[in-house]
Amino acid sequence: MSKTPPAKGLIALLRLPYWLMTGGLALLTAFAITKGNFSNLQTAPVIFFSMAAITSAGFAINDYFDKESDAVIKPKRPIPSGALSLKQVIAVSAVLFTVGLVLAVFINWLSFVILLADSAVLLVYSAMVKRKSGFAANVLVGILTGTAFLYGEATITNPPTLSLVSLSLYPIAFGTIGGNVLRDILSFEGDSKVGYPTLPQQIGNPKSAKVAAVFFVACGLLAPLPFFIGKFSAYYLPLILIWSVLLIYSSIRLITSGSTVANVRKYERLITMSMILLPLALILEALSTAIGGFL
Secondary structure (H helix, E strand, C coil), X not given: CCCCCHHHHHHHHHCHHHHHHHHHHHHHHHHHHCCCCCCCHHHHHHHHHHHHHHHHHHHHHHHHHCHHHHHHHCCCCCCCCCCCCXXXXXXXXXXXHHHHHHHHHCCCHHHHHHHHHHHHHHHHHHHHHHHHCXXXXXXXXXXXXXXXXXXXXXXXXXXCCCCHHHHHHHHHHHHHHHHHHHHHHHCHHHHHHHCCCCHHHHHCXXXXXXXXXXXXXXXXXXXXXXHHCCCCCHHHHHHHHHHHHHHHHHHHHHHHCCCCXXXXXXXXXXXXXXXXXXXXXXXXXXXXHHXXXXX
């Protein structure tokens, strides 16, 4: 078997698609809150890449601590495949953490504090929590996902502050927790080989599916909250309501149709695909003033 090229290994290490879930979500939140009236557009790339850098740094340090388990269940990852050495992965992670935090300093102090907290949680998650409690790890990942909303608001307020608008978006992170529980069901066999104490390993797949369903229902019920508290306009509502219905429907089916791997995979895919409705709803909110003026 040929060795994976270092460049390919680096790209795999960075997990570039996740930049849209973190940096992209933070930037869309900033645009939605300002209704597209983002006067300091040159800050937009800094917002995106600062959070994206912290995201990739977290994946890199996680790969370092997962090197033994990845060698068993994910041998194509950069370290077990031989594409990158342990020292290289640590160096990449350190550089990315530094870049993300330095970029945040140029925005404002609150943005820096949020990313510093994210960095600390990522280190704790990778070094300790993931191996000791799979469910706690799921919750931590959800907490980290929610900070994208907080970061989005922190970057565009002067003086830097957090308000009900980003806090009302934060419960959307419940969906991330539910999704991670479902993915733990799908990776049950691999996790059992390396001894990860995931929720399915501890309480079984049927009960774990019900736990995931609770988080999806909470996410579905609370996702429209920014509209109902008067922070977002009606343009945010249609797509987010469709997403809420899909989340709640999938939750009901997870509970009533059995927790077979096939069913879990089916509804996990539906929920994952439906997530595109969230950024689209934020885009519509960002364009609400322009749309309203045009109509």
